Amino acid sequence: MDPADSKAGTTSEGKTTGTRLPPGDFGVVLATLRAHHGWSVREFARRANVSEGQICNLESGLRNPSPAVGAACDAAFGTGGELAELAEAGRRSAPTEAIAESGLVIAGYERIFDELKGIGRSTGPRFVTASMKSITRTLTNAGQLAVGEQHANIWLLASKFAEYTGWMAQEAGNIAEALQWTNLAVRWGARGGDETVAAYALVRKASIAQHRGDTHSAxxxxxxxxxxxxxxxxxxxxxxxRAALSHARRGDAGACRDALERFKSHATETTADRPPHWGPRIENGGPHLLEASCMLSLRRFDLAVGLFTTELGPAVPADSNSRARFAVRQATALAGADRLDDACRILDATLPVIKLIDSATVRAELARFVDEARLRRISAGQLDLIDTSAALATR
Incomplete structure (x- = not known):
């Protein structure tokens, strides 16, 4: 959030203020603002002249903010005293039992989850992971005390945060941590009465195996x-x-086609199901972009180019990660079709986004482009771009 854009809005208490603080208690607001600015805990602690441990305790709800800490955070964010006011309001209304007001806290976390998820899609894992983990700690602490429907809602929300934290770990290239968070999402989803997250965890494991090149396990x-x-x-x-992409990587066109048909059939049925509280939207990319990706893996480059050319645009998800991923796939298809000039133009425009989001899955796509491009006749200018891409893919 740019302080220059903070003109009129509401606090988490619903009062009109001079800035646009996101909703939630002090810890939620702090975590959200920090994610907006792209600051690590260390960087924010340096700017606010507050210890890293204190920041973590504030964001996780383990410590109440003093007015002085609120003022220091205001100075770092340029929020004009709003955080100091929120800190003081929180101290005045602090309940004697932590769980008494947990419903309000959980509602705040629900409101900011989509916002943090959007930041992760556009900027990569390093800007949101700390916030996701600290909120998860708060939720699991509250879940130990909650009863009835509130108990289920807290654990379902914790499961949602854990599932997305696992995806961010995968994007950071930490497979072991991705699996740990996915397993926690399964356990916490079950506590909330949702067993479907256990089924989805198998899809996540298929995704991890696919990106590691283990198509049989995927x-x-x-x-x-x-x-x-x-x-x-x-x-x-x-x-x-996942099956369609993996069969394509194996070169099994028939099995790939069958899986594509199954995807189209199930995708048309999803509107009858209640939207899940985890995972990406099923329309993310759509059937034609999935088919284009499969044709690329099957090395049917002309078919892939045609599908990417037709579909890229309105059909591409708005987030930077998906746009970069499909753009690199399109460039790889163009390189395979001996249109390296067109491929390099697309890639040159996409590299700044790839550098920003620092996604392990996008870097894997970039490595595939480099391998394909190096099979072609390369000019001096193209070679520089390909070398830059190779370095970025392996960092």
Whole structure:
């Protein structure tokens, strides 16, 4: 949030103020503002002259802010005293039992989850992971004390945060941590009464295996997800997507085509299911972009180029990660079709975004482009771009 844009809005208490603080208690607001600015805990602590441990405790709700800390945070963010007021209001209304007001806190976290998720899609894991983890700690602490419907809602929300934190770990290239968070999402989803996250976790494992090049395991996990007792049409569509991409990587065009048809069928059924509280939107990319990606892996470059050319534009998800991923795939297809000039133009325009989001999955796509481009006749200018891409893909 740029302080220059903070003109009129509301606080989490609903009062009109001079800035646009995001909703939530002090810790939620602090985590959201920090994510907006792209500051690590260390960087923000330096700017606010507050210890890193204190920042973590504030964001996780383990410590109440003093007016002085609120003022220091105001100075760092340029929020004109709003954080100091929020800190004082929180101290005045602090309940004697932590769980008494947890419903308000959970509502705040629900409101900011989509915002943090959007930041992650556009800027990569390093700007949101700390905030996601600190909020998760608050939720699990509250979940230990909650009862009834509130208990279920808290654990479902914790499961949602854990699932996305696992995706961010995968994007950061930390597979072990991605699996740990995915397993936590399964456990916490079950506490909230939702077993479907266990079925979706198999899709996540298929995705991890696919990006590691283990197509056999990816197909196996996708098949397990389909057979899971809690699988619904959303999960089956996600599983079919992973199966189609993995069969294409193996060069099995027939199995790929069957999986594409299953994806299209399940995708049309998803509107009948309640939207899940985890995972990406099933329409992310759509069937034609999925087919284009499969044709690329099958080395049917002309077909892939045609599909990418037709579909890229309005059909591409708005977030930077997806745009970069599909742009690199399009460039790879163009390189394979001996249109390296066109491929390099697309890639040159996409590299700044790739550098910003620092996504392991996008870097893997970039490495594939480099491998394909180096099979072609390369000019001096193209060689510089390809070398730059190779360095970025392996960092």
């Amino acid at each position: 197909i196996g996990f996708a098949d397990q997800a389909v057979r899971h007792t809690a699988a619904n049409s959303v999960i089956r569509a996600h599983a079919a997507r």
